[in-house]
Amino acid sequence: MTPEERAFQERIDADQKIEPKEWMPEGYRKTLVRQISQHAHSELVGQLPEGNWITRAPTLERKAILLAKVQDEAGHGLYLYCAAETLGISRDEMFEQLHSGKAKYSSIFNYPTLTWADIGAVGWLVDGAAIMNQVPLQRTSYGPYARAMVRICKEESFHQRQGFHIMMKMASGSEAQKRMAQDALNRFWYPSLMMFGPSDKDSVHSAQSMAWKIKINTNDELRQKFVDQTVPQAKYLGLTVPDEAVQWNEEKGGHDFSEPDWDEFFSVLAGNGPCNKERLQARVDAWDGGEWFRDGLMANAAKNKNTSEEAA
């Protein structure tokens, strides 16, 4: 460790925030760019599975709530792209990495939303898991990232409550609605558990990231916490978690549960999920189809700049 690196680590250990123009190790910068941009891409792509039900929301109120939520997600994307930009990468570069497949987004968004209950399940489980990941990141060492997380977490917990409320309506509704609710839980349970990433023992970058306080908890800790929070909620809803191994383990003070199918996880990550191709294609189409729009605005800005320079 160079003296610079040592001083950097000491500041982190003392819970000081690192700010954009300060010195940082290249690895720290790179890891952060990867992590923040991946998170930003997830917000961007995350609009799609929920957007899929906006035009079919069952009541005007549900439609309004869902619109507000999808709007929030785009907003989160914006905060996060801005946070990443403070590290010296442009939003266009990040988009390029997304569109070329170089950058990833959360694999959960490669699963389809097939019924209205899925919109509930996404809020309850997916946002629930996201919050579990994000709450500790409010204390992450990089200032702009930590501050973005504070704003995001506030809104996400609101989304989670809305999702749970949809599930409550469905689970206490007609037989068909109950069936949709159970079916949504069945399909989203394991993919939600996968959102915390593979077990720590198989996770390469974890130790360094934790030392840098880019990552605060281990994947397994967070997964356990999520299961412990979610199992009683499912019971409250009258739904069955699709894992017969789930039961309270007094000794460890948490629930036992089955690991998700990690082969599926890696297969989806490799591009073979139900919607990978469509999600990415939708983003590429939006970007390519919108080129004229962005170019038009730039051309206008250039004209105005010339005009004001001439006037000056």
Next chain:
Amino acid sequence: MTPEERAFQERIDADQKIEPKEWMPEGYRKTLVRQISQHAHSELVGQLPEGNWITRAPTLERKAILLAKVQDEAGHGLYLYCAAETLGISRDEMFEQLHSGKAKYSSIFNYPTLTWADIGAVGWLVDGAAIMNQVPLQRTSYGPYARAMVRICKEESFHQRQGFHIMMKMASGSEAQKRMAQDALNRFWYPSLMMFGPSDKDSVHSAQSMAWKIKINTNDELRQKFVDQTVPQAKYLGLTVPDEAVQWNEEKGGHDFSEPDWDEFFSVLAGNGPCNKERLQARVDAWDGGEWFRDGLMANAAKNKNTSEEAA
């Protein structure tokens, strides 16, 4: 009149059929090409308003019947394009005239099909009016056209019965269905009357076409016949023809009725109907979008020709 023209007219007066390779006046050929290709285009474009309800047909049986009908229409188009081709114009040339707006199709297809009852009304009224126009054309002087008409009329009268049957179901159904049936009659009544063209006194080409037996009856004769046929059918259905002037006139042995709004007719003809732009765009898109397909088949045919020539 030249001796050739006189001999030609004498053959027509003697009810002889003119065949493709025989001599004919240029005006006869041109008028026929215009009339047959316009008729062919009408069959082609006529697929669209009915095709609009195939995916939403209310029962499997209705869906099958509608599919068969739209298929028949495409088939009629095919007969007619072939008949026109015998006069020395290619199908591609005719399509070009359609796509450029030079050639017309029946204006009735510029009206939208808004409810399922419209599918009934199209069969009952539009096919009804078409048959009224077409039955005499089975005796038209140009052989290939007359023979195409024989095949077409047989199928059209079948379509008309199916349309009437839909109307019967709707008119004797629930209040909502009755309302759809009446609404469809209201919207399609006058456009159907327009299908016979402006009054003979305003029609330029009529006299020559009748001498050539390309046209057999006057527009007003056919319109009267259509009204006389349709008014009792509407009464049978329990529907009201949207024209308070309609009543039996014992003296003339036919119904009195109001003229359609000819300003609307010419406005739709000029391109300002509810769907002109969409209908033509749909055809142009189909044609342009299918270019690779047609080129691919031609490339394959050329290869096979080369192969068999080499083999020979």
Next chain:
Amino acid sequence: MAYKGKADNGLFEFLLQMGDNCLILGHRNSEWCGHAPALEEDIAVANVSLDLIGQTQMWLELAGEVEGAGRSADDLAYLRDAFDFRNLLLLERPNTDFGLTLVRQFLFDAWHLPMLRGLMNSTDKRIADIAEKSVKEVAYHLERSTDLIIRLGDGSAESHRRMQDSLNELWSYTGEMFEFDDLNPSLVAEGLVPAAAEVADAWKQHVTAALKAATLSLPETGFIRRGGKDGIHSEHLGFLLAEMQFLQRAYPGASW
């Protein structure tokens, strides 16, 4: 043609027009969520849709109250078929291009704002209240859409072309906005609804100035497409409603 409800002075029909305009335009905008040309636009289309759906709730709730048949805003939104919808034909046009979506929004906003300003003075307090609640949102919609029309009109050759094409395509749908003869004349006479000419003047003034700034030409056709307010729609509305209403139709009476 319309003002069927003699008893209610034609008010029900008018309220449906207001509510259906918001609902259908909100729907079309929302189709862009996640597919817009820039992240800022994703946010904006969701935001405009959200405002419009909120306004839909208010107008249709009042419509149900005026009708007095116990229909809720959701009943009116989800359980009417196309021929009972009263929105302008303009608003149901498909989103063939983001430029068309923007031009449509602009043409509508420029009508919507003076309409709401007029309605703020309605002699019916319920109407004035809804207009009051909506007017700030719509002022912002118009500000945004005008700004974009100007920047894209006076942008690149391509963005200029797209704006002009969309304007030409949509122009014949604007006349319907100013035809109030489908409304019961007493609505205007009694001061419930502003006079058509008042709204038309404000629209024309704003649109003319904005198009000039955008270097776009005013299309010259005098042809007016009509029908939306009489329930005679385009073929597009039926598909839109089939999608929008699916859950309420497939699971009647369920609570969501």
Next chain:
Amino acid sequence: MAYKGKADNGLFEFLLQMGDNCLILGHRNSEWCGHAPALEEDIAVANVSLDLIGQTQMWLELAGEVEGAGRSADDLAYLRDAFDFRNLLLLERPNTDFGLTLVRQFLFDAWHLPMLRGLMNSTDKRIADIAEKSVKEVAYHLERSTDLIIRLGDGSAESHRRMQDSLNELWSYTGEMFEFDDLNPSLVAEGLVPAAAEVADAWKQHVTAALKAATLSLPETGFIRRGGKDGIHSEHLGFLLAEMQFLQRAYPGASW
């Protein structure tokens, strides 16, 4: 996974698969009516759809009979939501391109024909009868789609590219055809349904030969998409059904 109906030996599920395959593919084909690349193709897509809708009626009618709950073919077609549909995922893919439509038809026909030939020997006479009635139509479908695949694969560079792209895109959806483990094994054991391997062999043989003649390469991915037969569909099916079922949903109990 499936074969829920223990009482009926899983036959109901199987019949739904057959009927839903025909219904959904018929629907997708019919979307081309009036929009196909040549008049002859307009006729052909309508014709294939017509055959498939006819077959749908037979399969779903028998399904309703086997279920014994009084549901007609129309009830099954129009009043089930997506998770009760049993069609292959392949068949609900949107019509992004006419080439994709043709390749899908070819991949399905090549399965459909040997399947029906197997079913002609079913120990259940009702099944054998339907297969018998359908087999000639499907033989013609396969003849047509194979012919087009070959001509367009071995056509222009552009048509070749489109065929190959479509093939690559759809290949991962074909494996689901040959997974009979969602069926009650006794269906095969008792000779009601042919063995999966029998159909798979015929499919592979036909497809391999045709692609060779078409100068197209067999895609190499071993990845298999599944879910259709368990009612876990793509996001596309819900939209398709909302459109297809609108009238039955909006006007329940009406007679058409």
